[in-house]
Amino acid sequence: MKGIRQLAEHLDISIGTVSRALNGKPDVNEETRRRVLAAAEEFGYVANQSGRSLRQGETKVIGLMIESSQEAVENADNFFLGVTSGLQHVFARHKLDLLMLPCPADEDPCEYLKRMVARRVVDAMIISNTQRVDRRVDLLSRAKIPFAAVGRSLSAGNFPWVDLDFEGVAERAVERLVARGHRRIAITAPSSEVNLGYVFVESYRRTIERHGIPFDPSLVIRVKSSEQGGYQAAHELLQLGHRPTAVILIYELMAIGLYRRLMEAGIRIGRDLAVIGFRDAPRARFLQPSLSCFRMSLYDLGIALGQTLLANMPAYRAFYPDGGRNIVWPLELAPGQSDAFEVEAQA
Amino acid sequence: MKGIRQLAEHLDISIGTVSRALNGKPDVNEETRRRVLAAAEEFGYVANQSGRSLRQGETKVIGLMIESSQEAVENADNFFLGVTSGLQHVFARHKLDLLMLPCPADEDPCEYLKRMVARRVVDAMIISNTQRVDRRVDLLSRAKIPFAAVGRSLSAGNFPWVDLDFEGVAERAVERLVARGHRRIAITAPSSEVNLGYVFVESYRRTIERHGIPFDPSLVIRVKSSEQGGYQAAHELLQLGHRPTAVILIYELMAIGLYRRLMEAGIRIGRDLAVIGFRDAPRARFLQPSLSCFRMSLYDLGIALGQTLLANMPAYRAFYPDGGRNIVWPLELAPGQSDAFEVEAQA
DNA sequence: AATGTAGGCGGAAACGTTTTGGGATGTCAA
DNA sequence: TTGACATCCCAAAACGTTTCCGCCTACATT
Numbered sequence: 078m079k080g081i082r083q084l085a086e087h088l089d090i091s092i093g094t095v096s097r098a099l100n101g102k103p104d105v106n107e108e109t110r111r112r113v114l115a116a117a118e119e120f121g122y123v124a125n126q127s128g129r130s131l132r133q134g135e136t137k138v139i140g141l142m143i144e145s146s147q148e149a150v151e152n153a154d155n156f157f158l159g160v161t162s163g164l165q166h167v168f169a170r171h172k173l174d175l176l177m178l179p180c181p182a183d184e185d186p187c188e189y190l191k192r193m194v195a196r197r198v199v200d201a202m203i204i205s206n207t208q209r210v211d212r213r214v215d216l217l218s219r220a221k222i223p224f225a226a227v228g229r230s231l232s233a234g235n236f237p238w239v240d241l242d243f244e245g246v247a248e249r250a251v252e253r254l255v256a257r258g259h260r261r262i263a264i265t266a267p268s269s270e271v272n273l274g275y276v277f278v279e280s281y282r283r284t285i286e287r288h289g290i291p292f293d294p295s296l297v298i299r300v301k302s303s304e305q306g307g308y309q310a311a312h313e314l315l316q317l318g319h320r321p322t323a324v325i326l327i328y329e330l331m332a333i334g335l336y337r338r339l340m341e342a343g344i345r346i347g348r349d350l351a352v353i354g355f356r357d358a359p360r361a362r363f364l365q366p367s368l369s370c371f372r373m374s375l376y377d378l379g380i381a382l383g384q385t386l387l388a389n390m391p392a393y394r395a396f397y398p399d400g401g402r403n404i405v406w407p408l409e410l411a412p413g414q415s416d417a418f419e420v421e422a423q424a
Numbered sequence: 425m426k427g428i429r430q431l432a433e434h435l436d437i438s439i440g441t442v443s444r445a446l447n448g449k450p451d452v453n454e455e456t457r458r459r460v461l462a463a464a465e466e467f468g469y470v471a472n473q474s475g476r477s478l479r480q481g482e483t484k485v486i487g488l489m490i491e492s493s494q495e496a497v498e499n500a501d502n503f504f505l506g507v508t509s510g511l512q513h514v515f516a517r518h519k520l521d522l523l524m525l526p527c528p529a530d531e532d533p534c535e536y537l538k539r540m541v542a543r544r545v546v547d548a549m550i551i552s553n554t555q556r557v558d559r560r561v562d563l564l565s566r567a568k569i570p571f572a573a574v575g576r577s578l579s580a581g582n583f584p585w586v587d588l589d590f591e592g593v594a595e596r597a598v599e600r601l602v603a604r605g606h607r608r609i610a611i612t613a614p615s616s617e618v619n620l621g622y623v624f625v626e627s628y629r630r631t632i633e634r635h636g637i638p639f640d641p642s643l644v645i646r647v648k649s650s651e652q653g654g655y656q657a658a659h660e661l662l663q664l665g666h667r668p669t670a671v672i673l674i675y676e677l678m679a680i681g682l683y684r685r686l687m688e689a690g691i692r693i694g695r696d697l698a699v700i701g702f703r704d705a706p707r708a709r710f711l712q713p714s715l716s717c718f719r720m721s722l723y724d725l726g727i728a729l730g731q732t733l734l735a736n737m738p739a740y741r742a743f744y745p746d747g748g749r750n751i752v753w754p755l756e757l758a759p760g761q762s763d764a765f766e767v768e769a770q771a
Numbered sequence: 772a773a774t775g776t777a778g779g780c781g782g783a784a785a786c787g788t789t790t791t792g793g794g795a796t797g798t799c800a801a
Numbered sequence: 802t803t804g805a806c807a808t809c810c811c812a813a814a815a816c817g818t819t820t821c822c823g824c825c826t827a828c829a830t831t
Contacts, residue, residue, distance in 0.1 A: 080817055091781045096819055106779060121567065123542035127478035128817030131786045136474075138545070145508045157505075158526070161492045165528045174540070177490075177524035179505070181512045193521070195470035198485070198545050220468060333710055363680055363710060427787055438811045443789055453809060475787030478816045 084122050088112060099124065130197075138174050139164075139386070140199035142190060142213075144206075145179035156375060157205075160227075163379020164203070171393060173200075187212045194222050201390055203227070203382065207238070209272045225386035227378075229272050229403075237389040239382045239404045241356070243273055246371045246408055247280035247325065250353045253410075254323045255288050258420035259351065261321040263296040265310045265331060274299070277327055296321060300331075307331030311338030314350075322420050323351035329361040332368050332415075351416035355408070366414035373408045381406065431469050435459060446471065477544075485521050486511075486733070487546035489537060489560075491553075492526035503722060504552075507574075510726020511550070518740060520547075534559045541569050548737055550574070550729065554585070556619045572733035574725075576619050576750075584736040586729045586751045588703070590620055593718050593755055594627035594672065597700045600757075601670045602635050605767035606698065608668040610643040612657045612678060621646070624674055643668055647678075654678030658685030661697075669767050670698035676708040679715050679762075698763035702755070713761035720755045728753065 085092040090109065098105045098113035116122075130136045141164065143157050157177065165175050176199060180189040190213050194202065204213050205227035214236060217224040225237040247264070254262050264281045267274040282292045298313050300306035310331060314324060315338075326332055332354050336346060344350055347366045354361065354370030361368055381404050387393040388400030432439040437456065445452045445460035463469075477483045488511065490504050504524065512522050523546060527536040537560050541549065547570070551560050554575035561583060564571040572584040594611070601609050611628045614621040629639045645660050647653035657678060661671060662685075673679055679701050683693060691697055694713045701708065701717035708715055728751050734740040735747030 081819095082817075092818085093782075093820075094780055097780090100819080102820090104777095104779060109779080123538075124819095125478070125817050126543035126545055127474050127483075128786090129819075131472070131474040131478050131788085131817080132819045134786075136543075136545075138543075143505075145505060145512060158490075158492060161526050162529060165492060165526065169528060169530075174543075175526060176545075177526060179508050179512065179522055179524060181516060182509060183516075191470070196473035196483075196485075196521075198473055198483075198523075365712075428789095429787075439788080440790080440812075441810055444810090447789080449790095451809060456809080471789095472787050475816090476789075478787080478818085479789045481816075 080125060080128075081122070084113075084116060084120065087120075088116055135200050135392075136198060137172060138176050138199045139168060139201050139203065140176050140178050140193060141203045142178045142180060142186070142193070142205070144186065145182060159375030160379040160382065163376040163381075164383045165379075166376075167380055167383030167387065171387070171396075187216060191216060194220055201225075201386060203386060207272060209270055209275060223386065223390045225382060225389065227382060231272075237385045237401070237403065239378065239385050239406060241273075241373065241378075242405045242407050243277045244280040245405075246355050247277050248284045249410065250325045250355070250371075251281055251284040251288075253353070254325075254351060254416065255285070255290075257351070257416070257418070259321075259323040260290055260420070261293075261296065261319065261323070262290075263298060263314060263317075263321040263324040265298045265300055265302075265306070265324065265327050267302050267327065268299060273327070281325070302328035302331060304330050304334040307334030307336075308338045309334070311335040311342075315342055315344075321350075323353070323416065326352065326354045326370075327356075329354040329356050329368065329370055332361050332364055332370075336364055347414045347417050351418065353416050364415075366417075369413040369416045370411055371408035372411045373406060378406055427472060427475075428469070431460075431463060431467065434467075435463055482547050482739075483545055484519060485523050485546045486515060486548050486550065487523050487525050487540060488550045489525045489527060489533070489540070489552070491533065492529060506722030507726040507729065510723040510728075511730045512726075513723075514727055514730030514734065518734070518743075534563060537563060541567060548572075548733060550733060554619060556617055556622060570733065570737045572729060572736065574729060578619075584732045584748070584750065586725065586732050586753060588620075588720065588725075589752045589754050590624045591627040592752075593702050594624050595631045596757065597672045597702070597718075598628055598631040598635075601672075601698060601700070601763065602632070602637075604698070604763070604765070606668075606670040607637055607767070608640075608643065608666065608670070609637075610645060610661060610664075610668040610671040612645045612647055612649075612653070612671065612674050614649050614674065615646060620674070628672070649675035649678060651677050651681040654681030654683075655685045656681070658682040658689075662689055662691075668697075670700070670763065673699065673701045674703075676701040676703050676715065676717055679708050679711055679717075683711055694761045694764050698765065700763050711762075713764075716760040716763045717758055718755035719758045720753060725753055 081092050081095055085095045088095065094105060094109065095113050098110040099117060141161065161175060168175055178193050180186050201223035202217060203225050207214060207226045207228035207230040209231050211230045214226065214230050218236060225239065227239055229238050229240050251262060262285065264278060266278050269275040269278065278297055286292055295317065298310045300310045307326065311334070314321065326335065332352065335352065339346055339350065346352055352368065354368045356371065356373065384397050384400040385404060388397035428439050428442055432442045435442065441452060441456065442460050445457040446464060488508065508522065515522055525540050527533045549564060549569055549571040551571060552574035554561060554573045554577040556578050558577045561573065561577050565583060572586065574586055576585050576587050598609060609632065611625060613625050616622040616625065625644055633639055642664065645657045647657045654673065658681065661668065673682065679699065682699065686693055686697065693699055699715065701715045703718065703720065731744050731747040732751060735744035
């Protein structure tokens with residue numbers, strides 16, 4: 078079956094009527110509609126999407142860009158798959174489908190995005206892991222493609238995003254540790270070019286200073302947010318002259334590497350050193366001693382993300398009257414054994 | 425910028441020439457081409473893919489179907505992301521892009537697939553986790569959509585697939601355990617409707633019988649291939665009157681649940697019970713004692729999968745003259761501590 | 772009987788692109 | 802001067818669909 082034309086010829090009906098019958102339009106005889114649907118079923122006819130979306134100017138598909146580099150794969154854990162469920166729950170209501178666009182490791186994400194946007198196979202895009210200055214944000218803004226981001230950015234002024242409450246996490250982690258007597262608290266973070274890396278450390282700094290603890294740059298450990306980065310962070314921690322009594326991790330997966338290195342060095346986690354993690358990574362759930370960390374529901378995040386996007390698309394805005402606001406996602410502390418001790422005051 | 429027409433008008437050139445200039449066709453003046461490219465860049469023009477693929481009848485996109493149910497998310501670990509890298513490496517050579525199609529949890533995968541195929545947004549499909557009787561395979565075969573599968577199936581006779589060497593794994597696992605004196609060996613498997621569940625157990629049966637050990641159906645534990653399933657498998661193991669001395673897991677993630685349940689029961693893994701896992705799951709790498717398991721490179725699997733697919737697409741067949749054969753992927757044993765003991769012979 | 776109305780249908784335009792066939796111009800050789 | 806040929810470009814067709822507009826018929830109303 079080639080197309081609607083052959084179907085119409087076979088039925089001896091005009092193609093316009095066939096189209097209306099298939100799409101549930103009103104002005105078509107029920108008997109005719111029945112025949113059309115039966116014939117379509119019989120021949121396995123389905124409308125060609127290229128023709129359809131050419132005519133209609135929309136594809137009913139939302140794209141989710143992800144990175145498929147080896148490193149990203151190792152670290153992503155099931156972040157994207159988790160968010161996907163929430164997104165689809167929102168999109169299903171509008172009969173929208175979700176497509177994941179994996180950017181190859183060896184390609185510039187911006188070039189890739191440009192190509193995918195050019196394909197017009199999506200009506201809108203979702204990007205994540207935004208940088209403080211992010212060319213993708215500029216690109217999408219200029220191209221007037223509706224989009225939403227996971228993570229804020231300084232680029233392009235005002236755009237729809239959902240972000241995790243890094244500031245709150247750093248603040249609460251510090252508060253918790255300080256309340257237990259810690260005074261020397263290390264923190265890990267990615268490069269300050271990544272928005273997360275900047276905000277996280279700033280919040281940490283403000284909070285310790287509020288408690289009268291001077292900010293010590295040597296306690297800010299800039300490593301990759303990966304298992305390997307955790308290992309290295311522990312290594313650097315051990316090199317410090319005046320060793321901290323606690324460390325805050327920006328990514329839970331780091332805990333795996335960090336634990337390993339610390340165990341090698343004979344440090345007892347939860348006794349000699351307190352560890353607090355951040356963000357949910359299934360692999361890290363099996364650590365001993367159990368990790369105190371800030372958790373979140375990827376599903377719920379996906380829902381918020383989807384709503385934020387749709388609220389910024391003309392065709393769906395009406396459904397989400399107050400969904401246009403950007404959301405800072407709170408995280409919940411799941412206490413574990415890794416920071417379950419108090420430091421006695423020192424002279 | 426609306427389209428090629430406006431661009432042509434602005435340049436005072438016909439749209440045909442603009443198209444040829446942009447697509448690198450030969451018969452266009454280099455000066456003209458330069459002007460066109462400059463103008464396109466200036467206005468940010470990119471060809472509408474709907475129009476293009478309507479005309480050309482192809483999209484240069486390959487779809488990879490994945491399941492995004494909560495359960496699938498928990499279990500998939502980074503299987504898909506890993507395979508994706510390998511696929512893209514193959515596809516990049518032909519300027520093909522890869523799209524991941526996540527089937528919503530509450531939708532019939534076959535209906536979803538039908539919808540996505542109907543969209544014609546992909547030239548070919550890749551599916552995974554095929555059943556012994558798989559409607560998706562039938563659907564794709566009938567619709568004459570090129571496709572390849574991870575996992576064999578009895579449906580639709582001859583079609584392109586890549587599969588893991590379940591038989592070899594079960595056989596080698598049994599051999600290894602038998603060599604260490606084990607006579608009562610349990611095995612886990614999904615329902616025998618899943619091809620894997622059937623083949624895995626059959627191979628296990630053949631191998632133990634070859635060693636003169638009678639097949640005992642009560643040692644075949646049918647549970648889900650998940651952490652939860654592992655927990656339950658351990659539970660059932662403990663219920664058995666005559667307890668086995670070894671267990672073969674079909675999926676590494678199960679080991680996490682299994683370990684937990686066994687530890688609760690005070691069973692010493694690698695002393696009282698030998699455990700062998702199968703297939704790589706990053707989360708399971710951090711178990712204590714370390715798990716003996718069969719590993720594989722998801723990247724390499726992706727490459728084989730991509731080649732198998734292209735070898736079965738007319739437009740690319742020539743590039744892979746011997747790629748049309750189906751591949752049974754071997755796995756490599758990574759020895760750990762979980763089965764590092766011998767059973768002394770019993771009277 | 773004349774008019775109005777609704778249902779049902781066909782014809783044709785439009786979406787944006789690529790591609791084909793052919794036309795115009797210029798150059799070179801005979 | 803003519804013809805052959807190459808270069809460059811234009812016009813138009815085609816891809817498959819949806820949707821607008823208007824026509825026809827049947828029926829109800831006056």
